[in-house]
Amino acid sequence: MPKIALSVNSQPVSHDVEGRLLLVDFIREVLGLTGTHVGCDTSQCGACVVHVNGQPVKSCTLLAVQADGADVTTIEGVSPDQGLNPLQQAFHEKHGLQCGFCTPGMVMTAMALIEDNPDPSDADIRHGLEGNICRCTGYQNIVEAVRTGAKVMRG
Amino acid sequence: MTDVTIGQPVRRSEDERFLTGRGRYIDDINLEGQARAVVLRSVYAHARIKNIDASGALAMEGVLLVVTGEDWIAEGFGPMPTKTAIRKNRDGSELSEPPRHCLAIGRVRYVGEPVALVVAETDPIARDALDLIDVDYESLDAVTDAVEALAPDAPQLWDDIPGNLCIDFELGDREGVEKAFAEADHVITLDLENNRVTAVPIEPRGCVGSYDPETDTYLLYNSTQNVHAIRDTLAENVFGIDKEKIRHIAPDVGGGFGVKNSAYPEPPLVLYAAKKLGRPVKWINNRSESFLSDTHGRGQTSRVQLAIDNDGTFRALRTETVAGIGAYCWTIGPFTPTGGSARTQGGPYDFPVMYYRSRAVFINTGPMDPYRGAGRPEATFQTERIIEYAARQLGLDPIEIRRKNLMRPEKLPHKTSMGLNIDCGDFPKVFERTLKLADPGSFAERAEQIKTAGRRFGFAIAPYLECTGGGPKEFAGVAFGADGTVSLSVGSQSTGMGHETSMAQLLAARLGIPFERVEYHQADTDKTPIGGGHGGSRGMELGGNAVAQAAGEVIEKASGLAAHLLQSKAADLTFEGGSFKDSGSGASVSMVEVIEASFDSERLPDDLEPGCLDTGSTFERGEISIPNGCHAAAVEVDPKTGAILLLGYWVVDDFGTIINPLLADGQVMGGVAQGIGQVLTENIVFDDSGQLITGSLMDYGLPRADGVPDMVIEYYEGAPTKKNPLGVKGAGEAGCVGSLPAVVNAVLDALKEFGVVHIDIPLTSEKVWRAVQDQGAHDPKGLIEGAL
Numbered sequence: 001m002p003k004i005a006l007s008v009n010s011q012p013v014s015h016d017v018e019g020r021l022l023l024v025d026f027i028r029e030v031l032g033l034t035g036t037h038v039g040c041d042t043s044q045c046g047a048c049v050v051h052v053n054g055q056p057v058k059s060c061t062l063l064a065v066q067a068d069g070a071d072v073t074t075i076e077g078v079s080p081d082q083g084l085n086p087l088q089q090a091f092h093e094k095h096g097l098q099c100g101f102c103t104p105g106m107v108m109t110a111m112a113l114i115e116d117n118p119d120p121s122d123a124d125i126r127h128g129l130e131g132n133i134c135r136c137t138g139y140q141n142i143v144e145a146v147r148t149g150a151k152v153m154r155g
Numbered sequence: 156m157t158d159v160t161i162g163q164p165v166r167r168s169e170d171e172r173f174l175t176g177r178g179r180y181i182d183d184i185n186l187e188g189q190a191r192a193v194v195l196r197s198v199y200a201h202a203r204i205k206n207i208d209a210s211g212a213l214a215m216e217g218v219l220l221v222v223t224g225e226d227w228i229a230e231g232f233g234p235m236p237t238k239t240a241i242r243k244n245r246d247g248s249e250l251s252e253p254p255r256h257c258l259a260i261g262r263v264r265y266v267g268e269p270v271a272l273v274v275a276e277t278d279p280i281a282r283d284a285l286d287l288i289d290v291d292y293e294s295l296d297a298v299t300d301a302v303e304a305l306a307p308d309a310p311q312l313w314d315d316i317p318g319n320l321c322i323d324f325e326l327g328d329r330e331g332v333e334k335a336f337a338e339a340d341h342v343i344t345l346d347l348e349n350n351r352v353t354a355v356p357i358e359p360r361g362c363v364g365s366y367d368p369e370t371d372t373y374l375l376y377n378s379t380q381n382v383h384a385i386r387d388t389l390a391e392n393v394f395g396i397d398k399e400k401i402r403h404i405a406p407d408v409g410g411g412f413g414v415k416n417s418a419y420p421e422p423p424l425v426l427y428a429a430k431k432l433g434r435p436v437k438w439i440n441n442r443s444e445s446f447l448s449d450t451h452g453r454g455q456t457s458r459v460q461l462a463i464d465n466d467g468t469f470r471a472l473r474t475e476t477v478a479g480i481g482a483y484c485w486t487i488g489p490f491t492p493t494g495g496s497a498r499t500q501g502g503p504y505d506f507p508v509m510y511y512r513s514r515a516v517f518i519n520t521g522p523m524d525p526y527r528g529a530g531r532p533e534a535t536f537q538t539e540r541i542i543e544y545a546a547r548q549l550g551l552d553p554i555e556i557r558r559k560n561l562m563r564p565e566k567l568p569h570k571t572s573m574g575l576n577i578d579c580g581d582f583p584k585v586f587e588r589t590l591k592l593a594d595p596g597s598f599a600e601r602a603e604q605i606k607t608a609g610r611r612f613g614f615a616i617a618p619y620l621e622c623t624g625g626g627p628k629e630f631a632g633v634a635f636g637a638d639g640t641v642s643l644s645v646g647s648q649s650t651g652m653g654h655e656t657s658m659a660q661l662l663a664a665r666l667g668i669p670f671e672r673v674e675y676h677q678a679d680t681d682k683t684p685i686g687g688g689h690g691g692s693r694g695m696e697l698g699g700n701a702v703a704q705a706a707g708e709v710i711e712k713a714s715g716l717a718a719h720l721l722q723s724k725a726a727d728l729t730f731e732g733g734s735f736k737d738s739g740s741g742a743s744v745s746m747v748e749v750i751e752a753s754f755d756s757e758r759l760p761d762d763l764e765p766g767c768l769d770t771g772s773t774f775e776r777g778e779i780s781i782p783n784g785c786h787a788a789a790v791e792v793d794p795k796t797g798a799i800l801l802l803g804y805w806v807v808d809d810f811g812t813i814i815n816p817l818l819a820d821g822q823v824m825g826g827v828a829q830g831i832g833q834v835l836t837e838n839i840v841f842d843d844s845g846q847l848i849t850g851s852l853m854d855y856g857l858p859r860a861d862g863v864p865d866m867v868i869e870y871y872e873g874a875p876t877k878k879n880p881l882g883v884k885g886a887g888e889a890g891c892v893g894s895l896p897a898v899v900n901a902v903l904d905a906l907k908e909f910g911v912v913h914i915d916i917p918l919t920s921e922k923v924w925r926a927v928q929d930q931g932a933h934d935p936k937g938l939i940e941g942a943l
């Protein structure tokens with residue numbers, strides 16, 4: 001079994017993994033970080049989005065071995081010990097989540113989107129979230145949450 | 156004093172855990188020593204099973220158990236019966252119900268049907284072992300289309316059910332309709348299809364089960380919407396044990412929309428395996444398997460006929476439907492296309508007479524069960540499509556004929572020919588308000604600009620009326636803790652709708668206590684003696700009323716203690732703003748103080764014990780309530796490509812009393828988005844041999860962020876229903892009910908200059924483009940003639 005060493009949420013991690021193990025399963029099952037979700041098996045839903053070296057990535061599209069040496073951040077890594085970060089707070093205020101299953105992936109994608117484009121238009125947001133499916137909210141409140149979160153983060 | 160009121164947009168208590176990744180969904184639950192199960196599913200739509208050889212799989216390292224249909228029958232386990240409320244054919248005879256076992260017995264009848272369960276040390280081992288089970292099939296002819304399944308020479312699914320007919324149902328006044336048809340100036344006919352779709356909650360189904368030999372009891376964690384009813388089916392029908400022997404818990408559930416309401420085969424298989432192996436067993440569906448094994452919804456082919464006079468007056472409505480329900484009755488498969496679709500025929504219009512007939516038919520596909528709306532979206536679609544179509548055929552203004560025929564508030568209460576008791580509402584007011592929000596005065600200019608760009612503008616309005624459903628009783632229990640917490644356990648269930656907030660809000664507001672003291676519990680058969688779970692927009696109507704009733708009982712009990720504390724008589728006390736007040740002396744004591752006193756032996760009278768304010772209350776619904784409202788949609792369509800863009804969407808809903816408008820908005824937005832999905836891209840397709848063509852998210856088109864418009868949503872709160880004490884009418888499904896016709900009719904409005912009068916959903920670009928090319932050539936009797 002190959003051994004991988006990487007950083008997850010700023011902690012060094014090393015582990016023997018099966019070659020076929022997906023990054024998402026490594027995160028969930030080996031590390032027990034269950035905030036990252038699995039909603040599909042064809043890389044369509046985005047419930048599994050994490051940041052790999054600062055980029056939003058569907059963690060079901062990578063093998064764990066491909067993340068060897070990488071810097072991985074999951075939803076747990078962007079959440080304060082108490083309370084919510086400004087974008088999470090905006091999701092809460094704007095009712096941008098219902099069942100919550102898509103939510104960690106949405107937040108991770110939206111954080112990267114705001115990083116890239118601190119003042120996104122609604123069209124930018126909708127385009128940027130195209131890879132994340134939400135079946136509950138109809139997206140409207142998510143878009144509003146991202147717009148609001150971006151504004152707060154711009155200061 | 157409380158910090159919340161009814162009607163306030165209280166932000167959700169559950170959000171923090173979901174936003175930070177601390178939600179606990181089914182796949183996050185792991186029991187010590189658990190094994191993993193996977194299901195071997197049929198690859199044929201119809202075949203005899205000649206032999207199953209599992210020796211290869213059993214020889215594989217790490218494989219613990221293989222269970223086949225023969226093993227299952229040998230254990231003496233029973234089938235899972237349908238719980239449909241509609242059971243009678245038109246002639247009074249009972250519907251036909253084949254036995255539904257958890258594994259196929261001797262014959263498979265749909266692709267995806269469970270053939271065997273494999274349990275192994277890990278999920279990958281179990282999946283690898285699937286390939287080593289050798290099933291010898293003898294393929295049989297399959298039929299996947301309901302109209303074809305009724306043909307005399309169609310393949311037969313069940314030897315003892317002739318003609319594949321499950322039920323032939325009717326409701327209404329057949330002769331009255333015939334008479335009206337003979338007298339009316341016109342009878343307009345349209346065959347239409349409400350395509351088959353599936354709910355796709357983003358969390359797939361799954362369960363984890365264990366068995367305790369010491370107590371001979373099972374524990375089942377399950378991503379379900381209905382712990383009590385499913386527990387009952389497993390205990391009483393499958394295993395033949397007392398229902399108390401199974402504790403059934405749903406953790407956080409990642410969406411349901413009806414699909415998680417059913418009694419599926421996997422949970423009993425998992426419990427059986429857990430007992431057999433003496434260790435917990437976990438099963439998680441993947442998405443592709445979900446498409447094969449989750450229930451689907453809609454899927455109706457109908458002939459709709461409207462009798463209408465020259466001046467636009469509606470005289471009668473008749474609908475004849477044929478619906479494939481899969482190979483089994485499943486949980487309530489025969490209900491949706493029959494009673495579920497019949498009741499709200501005709502919507503909020505004043506139809507003197509109506510008739511509905513529907514046949515539910517067995518076909519070689521996976522199961523059908525409720526999907527958000529469960530018949531009401533279908534009924535509204537039929538009603539609104541025939542009205543729009545008639546307007547186009549007769550050159551009438553579609554807005555005007557709707558306005559003309561809406562039931563006036565003076566007419567209410569009114570019982571329709573479908574037996575629906577419409578008690579209250581103001582349909583014309585809601586209609587006019589929706590139109591005003593949409594601002595049709597601004598359309599001409601917009602349409603002109605869009606046309607200059609080579610596209611076309613379209614608009615439609617769709618009033619709707621629906622009804623609630625689901626279990627008629629609900630339980631709410633309130634228990635106070637010495638530390639000030641208030642535990643609220645409710646038998647209805649949220650799978651994302653936010654009951655942790657809205658039910659707590661309701662209790663806190665009624666009792667006048669701080670909102671954050673309320674700890675909410677749901678979906679655990681040990682926590683509430685009964686529970687109707689989720690379904691039929693029943694959350695507030697049943698669960699909410701149970702909470703309100705329980706709050707009333709707490710106040711009653713507390714008033715006795717308050718009287719003791721104030722040294723007054725309970726009869727002299729009034730309860731307002733969270734305080735009991737003696738009208739004579741003016742002295743008062745707050746509910747919070749009374750609760751504190753209930754744990755203080757110094758202040759408690761001798762005949763009361765700590766916990767004396769606790770209560771458990773069962774609310775029973777008298778009659779289902781009638782949510783109603785109006786949707787309007789504006790679209791632009793590119794006739795050269797068939798592409799559709801939604802420009803605007805407006806909704807005015809009458810849900811009676813609104814407990815939390817923020818959460819109500821969320822329900823409407825999500826429901827509308829699901830309706831838009833069905834109209835534009837979602838579609839379940841089988842090929843002729845019964846293979847599912849749309850078996851993954853690559854092939855099944857869910858709406859994405861750039862395909863759903865912003866919506867303007869308002870509520871009409873002028874007509875709270877008297878059918879229940881809270882005056883609520885149910886909000887969960889209405890978004891799906893109004894959106895199908897609003898969007899379709901808007902698209903057809905955009906295409907009117909091309910003569911396009913009808914396209915069956917989904918309105919894919921290809922279909923739209925073809926309809927434009929064909930200049931609207933269309934056979935209004937092209938779908939169902941052969942089956943009438």
Ligand code: FES
Pocket residue numbers: 037038039040041042043044045046047048049058059060061
């Ligand atoms: S689980 Fe990764 S995209 Fe769906």
Ligand code: FES
Pocket residue numbers: 096097098099100101102103133134135136137357409410651
């Ligand atoms: S909140 Fe349920 S899928 Fe997005």
